[in-house]
Amino acid sequence: MKLKLFISIFVLGVTTVLAQEFTSKGDRYFYSYAYEDAIREYHKQMADGKIMTNHQLLNLADSYFRTRQYDKATKLYLDVNKNDSIMSDHQFNKMLQSLAKTSEKERVKAFLKSNEKLAGELSENADFNYRMLESSSDPASGFFIFNIGANTAQADFSPSFYNDKLLFSSSRKSKSKKVYGPSGESYLDIYVADRDNSGNLKNVQVFGGIPDSPYHKSTPYYSARNGSIYYVLSNTEGKNLAFDEKGKNALSIGMAYDNGFFRFLLKDLSTSFYYPYYDEKAERLYFSANFDDSYGGTDIYYVVTNNGQVMSQPINLGPRINTPGNEIAPFVFDNSLYFSSDVFYGVGGMDIYRSNILSDQSFSIPVNLGTGINTKYDEFGFIIKEDQTDGFIGYFSSNRSGGKGDDDIYGFKVNAKPGLKTLIFRGKVMQPPYDEAIADVNVTIKGANNEVLKQVTTDNFGNYHIEIPYTDVASIHIAKNSFASFEETYDPKTLEEMQKAPLQVRLESMNDVLKDREGKKVLDVNDFYFASGKSTLTPDITFVLDDVVKKVAMFPEMIISIETHTDSRGGKSSNQKISQARSNAIKDYLLQNGLSNSNIKSAKGFGEEYILNNCKDGVYCLDFLHKQNLRTLFVVENYADLVK
Missing domain, CATH: 3.30.1330.60 (OmpA-like domain)
Structure with a gap:
């Protein structure tokens, strides 16, 4: 089986998965990621008249899902969900993914409305992206995408700008790397390549700017400001892999300076950390991990840093970004967060999304970049910068058909910042003279013809947040019985100003x-x-x-x-x-x-x-x-x- 590169298995260590309790051959294959073998053994178990537990039925459903047999996966997920409450939010996401892939989107929407335990942001995100993807205008139109010449038959992924060069990860064979058992390929290593004027890569060689290791080194990010490279590496003790008490070898995040100095930033023998990205402006180190407070699978977190030192506990980006699916590969550009997610309302497996970072460090609704770049396969590791000639240039990874290997790096050029342009109306409604919060206030956004575009009510703290596709003219109406009302209309210029800060509104009581x-x-x-x-x-x-x-x-x-x-x-x-x-x-x-x-x-x-x-x-x-x-x-x- 090909290595799924943090997408499917999210495990890169040499592990015998001793933490699992196996009750059948099917279980052993499933927890070793041999999904086709697991399906065969589970079918043998049923043919022999042995009872399948609901946990095993979910394993079988997950195996169908991993092998893209979505009709069979859907049936099992629905049966277990109907008869038992053991399904995790992550499995619930896979059930909805399966439904969506079998063209049952209306059923997906019905499940969303009926499941009260899921975050309200999830339904709002899904509704927004469904409407956007079903509209006639594709937000990612205008992409020129090309497969780079440096790809191999092995896995090549996770590009990162390195001055005028490009760093990336690869499992291509190397004399310094052993073969990693689950993938049959070499342990991951970091490579560097020159970029020509067209954006293609040449002169590929192993990157020597970080300490050598015979084990995994991958997903680099280079910070020009502090001259350091953040990357993922296997936990080791001396020259050997380090394991926790259950036999698991996890991945840590380290930082190497140009002068050769190295330090671990995030390390836990039982927890793997993925896809570091350092936001120089905010001094935040973003990464992916699966902690206990995860909203589903792997979530995106950040820690506050100071001069390379971690100064805070990991902070979850919250349900606006993280979902019951897996979120990975954060990248910040022009005050927008780009990342990938396999949440059910996407185009395919992993899709690339963009979310605006608001002034209070919250996030707007993540917008799918659309079919101009996303496919029914996995797209991840998105990076972008201004092109020297015109527009923007960037790279991402995908396992779409037509590539050279399981995962290839693709370049792209685009004239405008990708993603649907949206308008965000947010703020707080208060009652003078002491600015007490007013809950349950109706906040309505209307279009140029006075049509209602969206309506919400303020929460218990008087806060409201509405996001709509961009329009040149819009008005906001704020009202509640026995209180004064507020109304304001915006044109393109005032809409731009309105996006910069929350709108604080004071309504006098009657x-x-x-x-x-x-x-x-x-x-x-x-x-x-x-x-x-x-x-x-x-x-x-x-x-x-x-x-x-x-x-x-x-x-x-x-x-x-x-x-x-x-x-x-x-x-x-x-x-x-x-x-x-x-x-x-x-x-x-x-x-x-x-x-x-x-x-x-x-x-x-x-x-x-x-x-x-x-x-x-x-x-x-x-x-x-x-x-x-x-x-x-x-x-x-x-x-x-x-x-x-």
């Missing part, structure tokens, strides 16, 4: 702008007074009315009635007339300054009909007591509906 008065819910605005016998709006009055416009505009569905009252001084008829004139003047001003007729139910003058105290006709009162009756109320008529 109860913060209302008060109870005279048994009614009214706008909480300052009192104001007209000149005696006049209905003319003074600057002091219009200042308050502008506040009315502002408060009603915060709640566009609000309906108010204007009620104006006088005191008892003067005749009843004249008081009623002047109060009506004042209500009319107020209504006219509000309509001219932002409110619509739908916001104003009525404008009435009540004169001295509703005196608040004993200052009625014929009763002597001081001026301040008469003034208590001079008032205008803005009564909220639909309060009950607004707070439902």
